[in-house]
Amino acid sequence: MMRRSLRPQAEGYMLLLPALVVYLIFAFYPMIDVIRQSFSEWNGLDAQSRFVGWNNYRVVLTQDPVFWGALVNTVLWTLAAITLPNLIAFGLALALNQSLPARGTLRAIFYLPVIIASIAVATIWRWMYDPFFGLFNSLLTEWGMSGWIQDWLGNRKLALWSVFVAHLWSSVGFSMVLFLAGLQGVSQTLIEAARIDGAGRYAVFRHVTLPALGPTITIVLVLSLINSLKAFDIVYGMTGGGPAQSTQMLAMWAYTQAMQLGSFGRGAAVSVILLIITLVIVIPYLRWTLRRSTT
Amino acid sequence: MQGCRALRTTLSTLAVMAGMSGGAAAQELTVWTLTGAVEAENAAWAQIIEEFEAANPGVTIRIEQRSVDEHKAALRVAARSDQGPDIYFMWAGLGLGGEFVQAGLSAPLDAYYEQYGWEDRLLPSAMGFTTAFTEERHGVPYSFAGEAVYYNKALFEQAGITAEPQTYEELKAAADALKAAGIPAFTFGGTVNWHLMRLMDVILETKCGAETHDALKAMTADWTTTPCAVESFAELADWSANHILSPFMGIDQAQSFNLFLANRAAMMLEGDWLVGQISQAAPIEGFDLFIFPTGTGRLYGFAEYLYISSRSEHPDLAAKFLDYLLSDEVQQRHLGAFGAISVNRNVEYQDVGDAEQQWLDIFADHSEIFVNGDQAFPLDVTTEYFRVINEVAQGNMTPEEGAAAMQSFIVNRG
Incomplete structure (x- = not known):
C-alpha cells in the first residue's frame, strides 16, 4: 500500500499551525482588542464598555499629568539603553574573546546578573541605594565623602538614572554573549589574509571584524530597543514610578491606568501609542538593515 | 437505533446521578x-x-490570600467572570469597596443584617460604610482601625517636652523643640505614597475643619479658591523641610518604622496595629500615643470590610459563614488577630496593656471619623493626590501649584 506523503510546504504549514493558533489567540487577538479598548471606556467592573471615540487619546495627550513625563523618560531610557550597555558589552566581549586566563569564569561572572530575575535585581539594588543603611552611602561615609550622600531613589533628578545603573548591570551580560557569539563567527581566514596584506590591529577590526558583526549588532540593537521601550519590571520593583511619578515609563503607566486605576480605555490608549512608537522606530530600522545585508 | 437509545439512557442516568x-x-x-x-x-x-466546615458537612471553604496590589488586580479581573469569589475583602472607602458597591458587584445584605441581628452585634462606628454608597446595606466590617501619633518618650524628654500636645500649635512647638535638640519630629516613608499622605490628611482636617475637609475630599469644594487647601500644602512643605527625618522619599514605611525604633525620629503617625508591632520589637513602655490634634474631635481611621459578591451562587451560605466569623465567641477567641479592637461590640477586653486600653478609650470617645485620602477619593484622584503631595513635600511645587494641580485634575475628569 502506497502512503501519500505531504508536500514539504504543506508539512511546514502543518508544523506551524499549533504555534500560529497559540500566537493568534494569545498575542494577535489581545493586540487587536487593546486597539478596540482604546476607543472605549471601561472600569473593569461594569458589565459593558462604552464607545468614546478618540476621547481616551485626547485625555492622555492633553490632560494626563503623567503621560508626557513618562514618554520623555521612556525616550531617554531607550537612548541610554541602546548605547551604554551595548558599548560596555561590546568592550567586554572583545576582551573576553582574547586568550585570557580564567576566561570562562570571567564570562560566567559577567553573565550572571542576566539570570537573576528582574524583581530580585530590583530588591538587591534598592537595598544598596538605601539612604540610611545602603552600601553606596555607607561607602561614601567611610571614605569621608559624606557630602556626596544622596537619596538615590528619592531624588527625582537622580532616581531614573539610579534605576538605569541597575538595569545596565543586569543587561550587559546578555548583549555581551551575543557579541561573543558574533566574534567567534568572524572568519579567521579573512583576519589572517588581512594581516598578510599588512593591515594593523585597528584596520583588521574596522574592515574585517566590524562588518562581519553587522547582523549581530542589528540583533542586539533591535532587542535593546524593544526591551527598553517596554521597560517595566525593574522600574516597578525599584521605585514603582516614584517619587511623584518622576520615573514613570509608558509601559508601566499603561499597566497602572488599566490594572491599578481601573481605567482600561486610557491604559489601552497609552499601550497603542507605545506600540505605534515602537513600530515607527523598529520597522524602518529592520527594513534598512535587511536591505543592507541583502545588498 | 437501539444503540443510540441505550447511549442516551445511560448518559441521562449519569447526568441525573451527577x-x-x-x-x-x-x-x-x-x-x-x-x-x-x-x-x-x-x-x-x-x-x-476548619470549624465552620466541621459544623456544616459538605461545605468546603477555599480561601485565596494575596498581597494588596495583587488582590486589587485579581478582583478587578474576576469582577465580571464566574471565577470570582463568593466573599471578598476590600477597604470600605469610595475609591475601593465603594466602587465595587456602585458597580453592582456587592450583594445587598439588609435581609441578613435582620436575620442574624448584626446591627445589634457590630460597632456602629465600624458599620458606617455599609450604607455610605447606596440605600441598601453592603458588606460587613472585618476590622476597624484608628490612626494616631506614636511618640518616643525618651526623645520628648530629651527635647524638654513635658506634656502631650493638645493643639496643632502645641504640636508645632514640640516639633520646634525637637528640632532645637537635633531630633527630627516625624519619620515617614515616601516610596509608599499613602504614608506621607496621612500627614496631609490630618493637616487638611486641622486647617479646614471637618466640613470643608469633607467637601474637598468629595471634590465639591474648589481646591484653588478654598484658602485652607493652599495653607495645608504650605504646612506640609514646612513639615517636610524642617521636621521630617530626611531623606524620606527613598524609603518605605517599614524602613521608616525601623528608624523610629532606632530613636532616629520622635514621632510616627500610625494605626492601632503599631502597638503590636512595637511590642514585638522593643519595650512598649518607651512609647506612648496621642490623637493628632486636629481640633475637630473626629478620629482619623478607616474600616476594612468583607462583601458578598453579587455573582455568588451561595449568598445564604456566605452570610452564614460571615455570621460565624462575626459571632461573639469567634471574635472573643481571636481578639487581636484582625486588629486591635474587634468589630463585635460584645467582645470583652481583659488583661489588656496600657497602649491597647488607650486605643479602646479612643474608640469609645470618638463617634465620628474622617478617612484616609486614598479611601475618600476615587482611585485616579488618589494617584494625583499622591503625586501632588510628593511634589510639594520635595519642594518641586509651590502650595499654590499643588492646589491648582489637584483642582485641574478634578475638573478634567468631569
Whole structure:
C-alpha cells in the first residue's frame, strides 16, 4: 500500500499551525482588542464598555499629568539603553574573546546578573541605594565623602538614572554573549589574509571584524530597543514610578491606568501609542538593515 | 437505533446521578482576602474555616490570600467572570469597596443584617460604610482601625517636652523643640505614597475643619479658591523641610518604622496595629500615643470590610459563614488577630496593656471619623493626590501649584 506523503510546504504549514493558533489567540487577538479598548471606556467592573471615540487619546495627550513625563523618560531610557550597555558589552566581549586566563569564569561572572530575575535585581539594588543603611552611602561615609550622600531613589533628578545603573548591570551580560557569539563567527581566514596584506590591529577590526558583526549588532540593537521601550519590571520593583511619578515609563503607566486605576480605555490608549512608537522606530530600522545585508 | 437509545439512557442516568450528588452536598465557598499582616490572622482564618466546615458537612471553604496590589488586580479581573469569589475583602472607602458597591458587584445584605441581628452585634462606628454608597446595606466590617501619633518618650524628654500636645500649635512647638535638640519630629516613608499622605490628611482636617475637609475630599469644594487647601500644602512643605527625618522619599514605611525604633525620629503617625508591632520589637513602655490634634474631635481611621459578591451562587451560605466569623465567641477567641479592637461590640477586653486600653478609650470617645485620602477619593484622584503631595513635600511645587494641580485634575475628569 502506497502512503501519500505531504508536500514539504504543506508539512511546514502543518508544523506551524499549533504555534500560529497559540500566537493568534494569545498575542494577535489581545493586540487587536487593546486597539478596540482604546476607543472605549471601561472600569473593569461594569458589565459593558462604552464607545468614546478618540476621547481616551485626547485625555492622555492633553490632560494626563503623567503621560508626557513618562514618554520623555521612556525616550531617554531607550537612548541610554541602546548605547551604554551595548558599548560596555561590546568592550567586554572583545576582551573576553582574547586568550585570557580564567576566561570562562570571567564570562560566567559577567553573565550572571542576566539570570537573576528582574524583581530580585530590583530588591538587591534598592537595598544598596538605601539612604540610611545602603552600601553606596555607607561607602561614601567611610571614605569621608559624606557630602556626596544622596537619596538615590528619592531624588527625582537622580532616581531614573539610579534605576538605569541597575538595569545596565543586569543587561550587559546578555548583549555581551551575543557579541561573543558574533566574534567567534568572524572568519579567521579573512583576519589572517588581512594581516598578510599588512593591515594593523585597528584596520583588521574596522574592515574585517566590524562588518562581519553587522547582523549581530542589528540583533542586539533591535532587542535593546524593544526591551527598553517596554521597560517595566525593574522600574516597578525599584521605585514603582516614584517619587511623584518622576520615573514613570509608558509601559508601566499603561499597566497602572488599566490594572491599578481601573481605567482600561486610557491604559489601552497609552499601550497603542507605545506600540505605534515602537513600530515607527523598529520597522524602518529592520527594513534598512535587511536591505543592507541583502545588498 | 437501539444503540443510540441505550447511549442516551445511560448518559441521562449519569447526568441525573451527577446532579443529585452535587445538589445534596458539595457547596463550595471561595473567600478572597489579603495575606494576614501577622501570623495570628492567618491562623485565625484557618481555624475558623476548619470549624465552620466541621459544623456544616459538605461545605468546603477555599480561601485565596494575596498581597494588596495583587488582590486589587485579581478582583478587578474576576469582577465580571464566574471565577470570582463568593466573599471578598476590600477597604470600605469610595475609591475601593465603594466602587465595587456602585458597580453592582456587592450583594445587598439588609435581609441578613435582620436575620442574624448584626446591627445589634457590630460597632456602629465600624458599620458606617455599609450604607455610605447606596440605600441598601453592603458588606460587613472585618476590622476597624484608628490612626494616631506614636511618640518616643525618651526623645520628648530629651527635647524638654513635658506634656502631650493638645493643639496643632502645641504640636508645632514640640516639633520646634525637637528640632532645637537635633531630633527630627516625624519619620515617614515616601516610596509608599499613602504614608506621607496621612500627614496631609490630618493637616487638611486641622486647617479646614471637618466640613470643608469633607467637601474637598468629595471634590465639591474648589481646591484653588478654598484658602485652607493652599495653607495645608504650605504646612506640609514646612513639615517636610524642617521636621521630617530626611531623606524620606527613598524609603518605605517599614524602613521608616525601623528608624523610629532606632530613636532616629520622635514621632510616627500610625494605626492601632503599631502597638503590636512595637511590642514585638522593643519595650512598649518607651512609647506612648496621642490623637493628632486636629481640633475637630473626629478620629482619623478607616474600616476594612468583607462583601458578598453579587455573582455568588451561595449568598445564604456566605452570610452564614460571615455570621460565624462575626459571632461573639469567634471574635472573643481571636481578639487581636484582625486588629486591635474587634468589630463585635460584645467582645470583652481583659488583661489588656496600657497602649491597647488607650486605643479602646479612643474608640469609645470618638463617634465620628474622617478617612484616609486614598479611601475618600476615587482611585485616579488618589494617584494625583499622591503625586501632588510628593511634589510639594520635595519642594518641586509651590502650595499654590499643588492646589491648582489637584483642582485641574478634578475638573478634567468631569
